[in-house]
Amino acid sequence: xxxxxxxxxxxxxxxxxxxxxxxxxxxxxxxxxxxxxxxxxxxxxxxxxxxxxxxxxxxxxxxxxxxxxxxxxxxxxxxxxxxxxxxxxxxxxxxxxxxxxxxxxxxxxxxxxxxxxx
Amino acid sequence: xxxxxxxxxxxxxxxxxxxxxxxxxxxxxxxxxxxxxxxxxxxxxxxxxxxxxxxxxxxxxxxxxxxxxxxxxxxxxxxxxxxxxxxxxxxxxxxxxxxxxxxxxxxxxxxxxx
Numbered sequence: 001x002x003x004x005x006x007x008x009x010x011x012x013x014x015x016x017x018x019x020x021x022x023x024x025x026x027x028x029x030x031x032x033x034x035x036x037x038x039x040x041x042x043x044x045x046x047x048x049x050x051x052x053x054x055x056x057x058x059x060x061x062x063x064x065x066x067x068x069x070x071x072x073x074x075x076x077x078x079x080x081x082x083x084x085x086x087x088x089x090x091x092x093x094x095x096x097x098x099x100x101x102x103x104x105x106x107x108x109x110x111x112x113x114x115x116x117x118x
Numbered sequence: 119x120x121x122x123x124x125x126x127x128x129x130x131x132x133x134x135x136x137x138x139x140x141x142x143x144x145x146x147x148x149x150x151x152x153x154x155x156x157x158x159x160x161x162x163x164x165x166x167x168x169x170x171x172x173x174x175x176x177x178x179x180x181x182x183x184x185x186x187x188x189x190x191x192x193x194x195x196x197x198x199x200x201x202x203x204x205x206x207x208x209x210x211x212x213x214x215x216x217x218x219x220x221x222x223x224x225x226x227x228x229x230x231x232x
Binding site for chain 1: 150152154159160161162163164167169208212213214215217218219220221222223224225
């Protein structure tokens with residue numbers, strides 16, 4: 001049973017560039033959440049996708065956008081990169097399509113994509 | 119709005135000693151609460167969760183946590199620390215609002231001394 005997979009694992013970009021990160025959720029999961037984890041900090045919620053729509057969003061600018069595909073996989077796009085965007089980007093999958101009362105928001109994480117902006 | 123406060127960014131214990139990592143939450147409605155662990159260069163892994171059933175929750179690797187509504191706390195404990203417990207621990211809170219927006223604390227790094 002494949003867990004959450006993310007690609008690429010590491011990448012280096014320069015200021016002003018754009019980046020796309022990819023995530024495949026755990027088998028059976030339909031919801032993907034993206035988090036930014038700066039060094040020494042807790043994960044910060046970026047947004048959540050379910051049924052190919054953004055359902056929840058954290059306090060991140062519009063430079064951060066995403067997409068979910070029919071197979072539940074997801075992309076995170078960041079435009080006009082800033083030095084402060086350097087972080088570990090974590091994808092987490094879960095399932096909202098459970099009988100009422102069973103969904104608890106438990107998250108399964110990938111190992112992350114480490115982005116360095118120079 | 120939900121929030122999580124973890125007291126102590128670093129905790130150091132001796133091998134075999136009690137582990138206590140503190141977490142307080144803020145939520146306007148009964149929340150779901152979680153503890154996750156992160157080993158170096160890895161993603162987060164669920165340790166345990168509270169979802170309004172028993173207030174004392176047992177997780178993996180001998181960890182447990184007690185939900186105390188009156189204190190808005192969800193502290194993580196383990197009776198006897200092992201060297202392999204050295205990692206970063208995150209407390210998290212969420213609630214079902216048609217989706218789950220899980221908020222994490224800043225984390226507590228646990229050091230275990232031989």
